[in-house]
Amino acid sequence: LKYERVGLTLRPDLVAVKEESGDAGKFEALVKRVAANTDSGIILMSDNPEILAAGLKTCADRKPLVYAATKDNWEKVAALAKGSACAVAVKGSSLDEVADLTTKLSQAGVNDLVIDSGSRSIRQAFQDQIIIRGSALQKKFRPLGYSTIVFPCEMTGDPMMEAMIASTFVAKYGGIIVLSDLQGESLFPLLVERMNIYTDPQRPLATSAGVYEIGAPTDISPVLITSNFSLTYFLISGYIETSKVPAYLLVMDTEGLSVMTAWAAGKFVADAIAPFVKKADVWGKVKHRKLVIPGYAAAESGGLEEELPDWQIVVGPREGALIPAYLKTWKP
Numbered sequence: 024l025k026y027e028r029v030g031l032t033l034r035p036d037l038v039a040v041k042e043e044s045g046d047a048g049k050f051e052a053l054v055k056r057v058a059a060n061t062d063s064g065i066i067l068m069s070d071n072p073e074i075l076a077a078g079l080k081t082c083a084d085r086k087p088l089v090y091a092a093t094k095d096n097w098e099k100v101a102a103l104a105k106g107s108a109c110a111v112a113v114k115g116s117s118l119d120e121v122a123d124l125t126t127k128l129s130q131a132g133v134n135d136l137v138i139d140s141g142s143r144s145i146r147q148a149f150q151d152q153i154i155i156r157g158s159a160l161q162k163k164f165r166p167l168g169y170s171t172i173v174f175p176c177e178m179t180g181d182p183m184m185e186a187m188i189a190s191t192f193v194a195k196y197g198g199i200i201v202l203s204d205l206q207g208e209s210l211f212p213l214l215v216e217r218m219n220i221y222t223d224p225q226r227p228l229a230t231s232a233g234v235y236e237i238g239a240p241t242d243i244s245p246v247l248i249t250s251n252f253s254l255t256y257f258l259i260s261g262y263i264e265t266s267k268v269p270a271y272l273l274v275m276d277t278e279g280l281s282v283m284t285a286w287a288a289g290k291f292v293a294d295a296i297a298p299f300v301k302k303a304d305v306w307g308k309v310k311h312r313k314l315v316i317p318g319y320a321a322a323e324s325g326g327l328e329e330e331l332p333d334w335q336i337v338v339g340p341r342e343g344a345l346i347p348a349y350l351k352t353w354k355p
Contacts (some may be wrong), residue, residue, distance in 0.1 A: 026214065029253040033214035035063065037088075039201050040078065042069035044287065047077035054078040055098040057100050058085060060211055065092055066201070068111075072099035082109045088199075090114070090172070091139060097124055101131045112172055116342040117141070118151060122166035129166075136169045143177050145188055149195065170198030180211060193217050211287065228253035228281025233285045234305045235260065238269030243268045246305055247315040247339065248278040249286045258343050266347035271305045273314075282317045293326025300331060311355040315339040 025034035040057055042050045050069065056064050058081060065087035072234060072267040075089055075234045085105075091114035092100040103110045111128065113136055114217065117122035125136055140151035152171060159168040175188040184210035189200050192215050202210075237260055238244075249259050251274045275296060277285035285291035300314060312334040316324065318341030327336045340349050 024207055024210055026211055028215065028218070029257050030220065030230060031228075033211070033218060034197070035205055035210065035214075037064040037066055037199065037201075039066040039068055039090075042071070042074050045071070046073075047074045050074050051077040051081055055081040058082040064088070066102040066199075067155040070096060072096050072103060073118065076103055079103060079109070083109070086110070086173075088112055088137060090137075092124060092128060094120060094124065095303055097127060098131075100130055100135050104135075105132045110137060112137040113137055113169075114139040116330070118154060125166045125169065131240070133314045138167065138169050138171045139174075140171070142347065143174065145178055145191075148173060149191060150177065152192065152196045152302075152336075162253065170309055171196065172201065173197040173313050174201045176201055176203035182206065184212065185209070189213055190216055194220060229276075229279035230242075230256040230274055232274050232276035232299075234303050235272045235274060236269075237263045237321075238267075239306070240271050242308060242310045244268070244309065244348060245315055245353045245355070246309060246313065247271070248275060248300070249272040249317060250275060250282045250291055252277065252279055252281040252282060255281050259346065262343050262346040263350065264351040267346075268350040268353065270350065271309070273300065273303055273305065275299045283319050286320055286323070291320060291323075293330050296323065296327060297330035309355075313337050313355060315353075 025032055036197055038057055038061055040054050042174040065082055065085055067075055067087050068090045069075050070093060089100060089104055090112035092111050093114050098341055100111055111133055113121055113124045115124055118140055120141060121138055128136060138155060142148040142151050146162050155167045155171055170333050175185045178188055185203060189202060190198050190213060193213060197244050230253050232251050247270060249255055255272055260272060263272065277290045280288060280290060289306045314334055315337045316339060318339055321338045324336045324338055
């Protein structure tokens, strides 16, 4: 499952392969099949170092996450990790036990670690995430200074509740979130949540400025202009595609701001739009001189007519959803 959103590809990143049979051969065969059918990262899950070794043998070059080192097996798991240069998940029954294990593994030369606090109740697991993050960042407690892995799939049998729990850990503060299954209706909202939270707000999502051909435009196709805020671009281009009317879309550099925001900031106004339009190489491709501007920028139509006296400025719809109907009636 993968999704395209504002020019980004959203998809799950890892596949967790869990041993339950106690049969090293079956586990090895399953890991081999998974590795052959996905380019995603792999998590090998077993408390038995021998079974982990069998799985690791088939995918060591993929650098899987080895899960898990416990108080009973950490020395053998550490040896596996050092031999394959793989990361190790540490699982304890308490945060004190986890801190003790990470210290031992670090002293043994294994520093690429992930923490599982061992809690499988929502309340305790949530509390653990906050304590781990606070201890590492505020108290500089190095034994808990690692990313975490959480298992909503082991906290409930209800798929909807599992998705709700997972959404909690997207925000607070799961590094890896393991689900029992991947279903579009629950996965997509989680991927969008992750994208929205972990996108730098000081770096707006922006599409490269330029002329975009949508469909197979001809010399009588409409020419529209918009800002380079990615969400705006992908919505407008999507509406144009829906109309089945090929068109040229001029995307102006507004520093990633939407049309209204850019207009208010003086970045999508007549004296800024006109030089961009003049430099656009679309005018050699069309016979007409009509430019469709966003309805919300209608106030700039008069200024554009002065700046571009040879061209006709046409005010388009205020809402993107109205573009398909508008283009179907457009004439050069």
